[in-house]
Amino acid sequence: MPWLPLLLFALYALALSAALSVKGLRSAPGSVTDASRSPEPQHALNVLVIGATGGTGRQLVMQALERGHHVTALVRNPAALGIQHERLHVMRGNVLDVTGLDEAVRGQDAVLSALGHKRFFGPTRILSDGTRNLLRAMETYGVRRLVCETALGIGDSAGRMGLYYTFFVILVILPFYFWDKTRQERLIAASHVHWIIVRPAALSNGPRRGRYRQGRRIGSFLWTARISRGDVADFMLNQLTDDTYLRAAPGLAW
Ligand SMILES: NC(=O)c1ccc[n+]([C@@H]2O[C@H](COP(=O)([O-])OP(=O)(O)OC[C@H]3O[C@@H](n4cnc5c(N)ncnc54)[C@H](OP(=O)(O)O)[C@@H]3O)[C@@H](O)[C@H]2O)c1
16 A cells, blocks of 8 residues: 555644644734834833844844844853844853743843754753743743744644645654644743744845735745744844734744
8 A cells, every 4th residue: 555654644744734723822813914114213122032042043132232222142152142242241041941041031121032942853842841931030020021933834824834844844854843832832822921922934044124024824835935034033123112913923924
């Protein structure tokens, strides 16, 4: 029966896609699709960046400094950040270590999270456990706003990473990772902070265009939509003072 493996794979594909859709967060109905707008002028804020040594995190740090914010970067390896600035405070820490996280969160106006990792091939709770610790610290110290990067492909955006991601990357390489992202999103949605979950399409290190599509029904069920980490950071920083997507999970793509 040469078709049996194919049939089993198709069943697995259907089951995982359905699970990511049903278990993932259903984004609040208020979110809309529209062209990117000029950001509201922002006053200087104290912002904590989680995942600052990563692709998006580094963009968040640089663009937050450009906008005049005071930035704390929580990093596991300070030498890996390679950015120096008078308004940048680099703290060694780990989201899985509650003590260091408390110290980083205290006194902030907002937290930007671009947490990610490469432990793809096994059950993992790094994203959800780290985010649980972060939310607990934010609620303890009264830090109200969280802007957190997850991904298209979860909840009401299931399938919107396109066929290649839906039937290969997510199914074969990232099932555990995406499952943990559904837990991460649900923890955030159940919290008392003012949250915005940002779900980008496939990330590139291409240039920041400053124009992208945002909101619901972003991405494609067929092809792979893309966006640069620079534009994701731009959108995430806009969310510090914009309530349009408060308690919603807008998608983001060029
Ligand atoms: N790649 C894509 O196409 C794509 C598409 C959509 C969404 N996303 C999501 O977007 C997010 C950002 O992706 P990215 O590629 O820009 O980031 P990335 O390069 O994977 O960086 C992840 C960051 O998280 C940090 N981190 C990991 N574990 C940590 C821990 N225990 N404590 C503190 N920090 C920790 C890493 O620190 P170290 O430098 O110390 O490892 C790194 O700074 C991820 O959640 C990713 O899944 C990715």
